[in-house]
Amino acid sequence: MPKVSSKLAAAIKCSDEFNADACMHCGICTAVCPMGYEILPRKLFRYVQVGLEDKVKENISNIYSCLLCGMCSENCPAEVNIPENVRFLRKYLNEKEFNLS
Amino acid sequence: MPLPTKDILGILADNLNQRKSVLPMSAAKTTRWAKGLDLPKGGKTIIYTGHMYQLIPVIDAMAGQMAKLEDSPITKMFGLGRNVNKLVNMTFFMGLLASKAEQADYDRMLRNIAGLLKKAGVEFGYLYGEELYSGALVYDEGIDGSFAKHAQRVCDLFKKHGVTKVITVDPHTTHTLRTAYPQFVEGFDVEVKSYLEVLAESGMEPTSQLSDELALHDSCIYARHENMVEQPRELLGKAGVKLNEPDLCGKNTHCCGGPLESLFPTESHRIAGNRAEQLKETGSNVASMCPICLVSLRKAAKGSVQVNDISDTLAKAYGV
Ligand code: SF4
Ligand code: SF4
Numbered sequence: 046m047p048k049v050s051s052k053l054a055a056a057i058k059c060s061d062e063f064n065a066d067a068c069m070h071c072g073i074c075t076a077v078c079p080m081g082y083e084i085l086p087r088k089l090f091r092y093v094q095v096g097l098e099d100k101v102k103e104n105i106s107n108i109y110s111c112l113l114c115g116m117c118s119e120n121c122p123a124e125v126n127i128p129e130n131v132r133f134l135r136k137y138l139n140e141k142e143f144n145l146s
Numbered sequence: 147m148p149l150p151t152k153d154i155l156g157i158l159a160d161n162l163n164q165r166k167s168v169l170p171m172s173a174a175k176t177t178r179w180a181k182g183l184d185l186p187k188g189g190k191t192i193i194y195t196g197h198m199y200q201l202i203p204v205i206d207a208m209a210g211q212m213a214k215l216e217d218s219p220i221t222k223m224f225g226l227g228r229n230v231n232k233l234v235n236m237t238f239f240m241g242l243l244a245s246k247a248e249q250a251d252y253d254r255m256l257r258n259i260a261g262l263l264k265k266a267g268v269e270f271g272y273l274y275g276e277e278l279y280s281g282a283l284v285y286d287e288g289i290d291g292s293f294a295k296h297a298q299r300v301c302d303l304f305k306k307h308g309v310t311k312v313i314t315v316d317p318h319t320t321h322t323l324r325t326a327y328p329q330f331v332e333g334f335d336v337e338v339k340s341y342l343e344v345l346a347e348s349g350m351e352p353t354s355q356l357s358d359e360l361a362l363h364d365s366c367i368y369a370r371h372e373n374m375v376e377q378p379r380e381l382l383g384k385a386g387v388k389l390n391e392p393d394l395c396g397k398n399t400h401c402c403g404g405p406l407e408s409l410f411p412t413e414s415h416r417i418a419g420n421r422a423e424q425l426k427e428t429g430s431n432v433a434s435m436c437p438i439c440l441v442s443l444r445k446a447a448k449g450s451v452q453v454n455d456i457s458d459t460l461a462k463a464y465g466v
Contacts, residue, residue: 079401079417109151110410112417113286114401115370128371135288143152145159146291 050098053137057093062133065090067123074117074127082107086117086127093134101134102142108134151409158284158408159292166299168283169201169208173275176200179253180272183260188307189271193260193341196280196319199252199437206441207243209407252437258457259315259341261466266348270313278303282318285326286405297330304336311337313344317367317374317436325371340368342435345460346377353465355386360459361428362389363421363443364399365436378435378456385463390428400424403446404438418446426451433459 057063068090075087084107092100101108113128121127139145158168176197185193263270281296300323304312314320317340324338360382368374375396379389394400403417422443425432431452434440443453460466 112401112405114366132288136290
């Protein structure tokens with residue numbers, strides 16, 4: 046049973062950097078992403094929005110594999126700033142997991 | 147075992163904190179390109195290399211070593227490496243491995259750029275050994291505390307020299323200074339422009355017409371993050387260069403894979419290979435406008451298609 050983390054959800058709520066609220070989960074971003082990982086970026090945002098911190102941590106290398114190339118956001122109908130959201134997740138993980146800021 | 151993300155990020159951050167660069171290099175190496183150009187020191191308007199072109203030969207020497215380490219048991223030693231690196235600048239040794247010919251090649255590109263700016267009638271200085279790396283990689287990896295401190299250092303340097311306008315030479319430095327710094331440094335009001343924007347605005351005219359056919363590889367950062375698509379096309383078009391665009395170009399350009407080189411070399415090479423194939427389909431030689439794109443694509447193409455810096459073509463056309 047995946048655990049929902051209130052810490053992650055809270056961090057996201059107080060951040061103006063993570064904003065995927067407008068996402069309607071159409072999947073265009075994943076279809077155009079050159080990495081071709083199922084999780085990047087739509088599914089990852091879903092995990093974050095519902096606070097599935099374990100799922101986010103399981104996928105650390107995928108989060109650091111994003112090229113921040115912006116192919117996804119360029120084609121996103123909801124204009125979600127996807128690279129900035131990925132950067133926020135790295136910042137969160139750097140601080141919480143790697144003790145790095 | 148993949149390369150250890152935590153330890154590599156730690157080394158990058160430690161270097162930026164302690165040595166003001168992710169891969170510290172000697173001033174002799176970062177300023178060698180400007181020898182004999184008589185650029186004034188400092189000034190209101192300066193050229194800002196952010197060390198990117200100069201770093202490529204060093205990164206290249208290092209990447210060869212890192213790719214060997216991926217999937218090798220030595221990756222366990224990276225934590226130890228981070229501790230050693232705090233005491234000894236490990237990049238210094240990588241710098242010694244950098245190829246002389248490659249260094250001369252990248253230095254020439256910077257000289258092209260300075261020459262083009264002069265031809266366009268732009269007056270500018272250079273900070274020489276005082277110039278700092280922009281912090282781009284640390285920003286991308288989300289190490290925001292270290293990045294904020296560094297951005298402040300660069301801002302203080304600009305203040306000290308009375309700099310009001312910065313002309314950048316690569317997309318990473320352009321994006322970091324223009325888009326990231328204002329979010330991290332209060333009141334950052336230095337104007338930041340890429341040399342390609344400055345040249346296009348200057349209305350400079352070519353001195354010769356070229357018959358070259360080129361495929362332009364747009365950098366993701368210039369095209370999508372900094373909205374710079376038309377300027378290089380305008381400069382090449384004026385000089386008679388025929389552009390054979392790949393399917394994915396302009397705002398829909400495909401990444402060169404370079405951003406993953408330090409953490410995931412194998413994945414980086416896979417993406418670069420895909421992009422090299424797309425460019426090859428145009429049947430033309432390739433011009434890139436970023437040193438990271440350049441080195442990634444050159445390695446991926448393995449000579450099957452020529453990849454050069456756009457400044458080489460522009461220098462030829464505009465009489466540098
Ligand atoms: S393209 Fe935009 S709206 Fe569609 S899933 Fe991706 S982030 Fe959400
Ligand atoms: S920015 Fe990241 S998630 Fe978006 S297309 Fe590029 S690699 Fe994929």
